[in-house]
Amino acid sequence: MSTRHRSFRNLLNATAQYHCHCHEVGFNADEAHNIVKECIDGVLGGEDYDQNNINQWTANIVEQSLTHVVKLGKAYKYIVTCAVVQRSAYGFHTASLCFWDTTSDGTCTVRWENRTMNCIVSVFTIAIVL
Amino acid sequence: MMMSEIAKDRMARSVRKRGSVSSLNGREFWQKELHGNTKKNTVSFTDEPSQRDNASRLTVQMENTYQLGPTKHFPAVIVNHILKDVLTNYLQEEQYEPELCRQMTKTISEVIKTQVKDLMIPRYKLIVIVHIGQLKSQSILIGSRCLWDPKSDTFSSYVFRNSSLFALASVYAVYFE
Numbered sequence: 001m002s003t004r005h006r007s008f009r010n011l012l013n014a015t016a017q018y019h020c021h022c023h024e025v026g027f028n029a030d031e032a033h034n035i036v037k038e039c040i041d042g043v044l045g046g047e048d049y050d051q052n053n054i055n056q057w058t059a060n061i062v063e064q065s066l067t068h069v070v071k072l073g074k075a076y077k078y079i080v081t082c083a084v085v086q087r088s089a090y091g092f093h094t095a096s097l098c099f100w101d102t103t104s105d106g107t108c109t110v111r112w113e114n115r116t117m118n119c120i121v122s123v124f125t126i127a128i129v130l
Numbered sequence: 131m132m133m134s135e136i137a138k139d140r141m142a143r144s145v146r147k148r149g150s151v152s153s154l155n156g157r158e159f160w161q162k163e164l165h166g167n168t169k170k171n172t173v174s175f176t177d178e179p180s181q182r183d184n185a186s187r188l189t190v191q192m193e194n195t196y197q198l199g200p201t202k203h204f205p206a207v208i209v210n211h212i213l214k215d216v217l218t219n220y221l222q223e224e225q226y227e228p229e230l231c232r233q234m235t236k237t238i239s240e241v242i243k244t245q246v247k248d249l250m251i252p253r254y255k256l257i258v259i260v261h262i263g264q265l266k267s268q269s270i271l272i273g274s275r276c277l278w279d280p281k282s283d284t285f286s287s288y289v290f291r292n293s294s295l296f297a298l299a300s301v302y303a304v305y306f307e
Contacts, residue, residue, distance in 0.1 A: 054271050062275040070277060077283070079257060079302050081274040088268040091228050092261070095235035097243050099256040101306075124257050126278075126304045129192055 027076070027106030027125045032069055036110045036121050039064040049086045049116040058082050061121065069123060076125040083120045087113070100126060195307070199282055204251055204303040206286045212245050213288035213299045226264040226295040235260045238299065246301060257302040265296050278304060 043060045047053075062082050069078060085092050098107065104127035112119040220238055224230065239258045246256055261272060276285070282305035290297045 049269070051269060054269070058271050058273040062273055066275050066277055077279070077304055078277040079274065079304075080276070081259060081272070081300075083261060083270065083272040085263070085270045086268045088266070090264040090266045090268050091226065091231065092263040092270070093231045093235045094259070094261045095239050096257065096259040097236075097239040098258070099243055099247065100304075101255070105255070122259070124302070126255055126306075129307060 027074075027104075027108075027127075028072075029106060029108040031072065032108040032123050032125075033110055035068045035072075036065045036108070036123060037112065039068060040110065040112045040119055040121060044084075044112070044114065044117070044119060047114075049084075054084060058084055061119070065121060065123065069125075074125075075128045075130055077128060079124040079126075081122045081124075085118045085120075087116050087118055092118075094120060096122060096124075098124065197307075200253060200305050202251055203282070204254055204284050204305075205249070206284050208249065209246055209286040209301050209303075210288055213242065213286065213301065214290070216241055216245065217288060217290035217297050217299055221262075221290060221292060221295065221297055224292070224295065226262075231262045231295065235262050238262075238297075242299060242301065246303075251303070253306045255304045255306055257304070259300045259302075261298045263296055265291060265294055272298060274300070276302065 040061055043057050043064065047057070062080050065082075066078060066080050069080070083092075083094065096107070098105070105125060107122060107124045109120065109122045112121070216238060220234065220241075224234070239260045242258050242260070243256060246258070263270060274285075276283070283303060285300060285302045287298065287300035290299075
């Protein structure tokens with residue numbers, strides 16, 4: 001009788017913790033900003049623009065950013081975009097517009113540059129309602 | 131007689147206050163309505179809907195839809211045509227100019243969003259991204275990865291080029307369960 005009561009209480013506690021986790025509102029942009037910046041530094045830091053490797057680098061940046069952001073453990077769907085431009089005298093514009101729920105969804109954009117290239121990484125997060 | 135005039139005066143004042151308020155977020159507007167009805171003279175200020183304010187609101191609890199997936203899927207092909215039409219119409223004869231293209235990215239993304247919304251696909255959240263750049267001998271690579279449910283979520287993109295510029299528009303559609 002007592003063991004059954006204890007296991008039921010454990011189950012209640014487990015579900016209560018689970019629900020508390022879901023009520024964390026909003027997207028923490030600063031955390032994502034740091035994570036993405038570290039990923040870019042790791043892949044592109046100290047490199048010069050190279051036509052042969054740029055494909056590999058973009059893929060690495062996006063995949064690493066995605067895996068690290070997922071490790072935060074929040075219930076989100078993620079979209080990560082990366083644009084790498086060779087540094088030149090020529091112009092480049094980017095705009096993004098989102099139609100979503102502003103209380104639960106968010107975005108974070110990181111701009112990074114070195115001597116030979118500019119890199120813009122955007123992370124969009126859309127909440128999953130569990 | 132006097133009391134009713136005072137009451138009428140207060141109602142008129144509160145109505146005027148309501149009328150002058152243009153863009154509030156939902157909660158503050160309803161607070162003003164309540165105060166008007168109970169005939170209290172209140173002074174309330176509006177602030178810009180900020181991230182902080184939104185985060186302090188409790189998450190809205192949605193009722194269970196008992197649906198396993200979207201009833202109407204996102205039509206990627208139709209959206210592709212929309213992107214092609216919008217980009218061609220807006221940029222066919224344009225030359226690259228910094229100020230013009232800066233405005234263009236914003237207007238094009240607005241236009242694409244309204245046109246995709248007009249398709250009336252229910253329960254889909256949209257993200258529209260537009261890149262415009264000068265077409266010269268520099269090199270550029272744009273890539274993206276998504277973590278979502280591939281059965282219900284999808285994306286669509288189109289690249290437009292003319293003699294002096296290139297434009298890439300992408301639309302990501304995420305199903306809201």
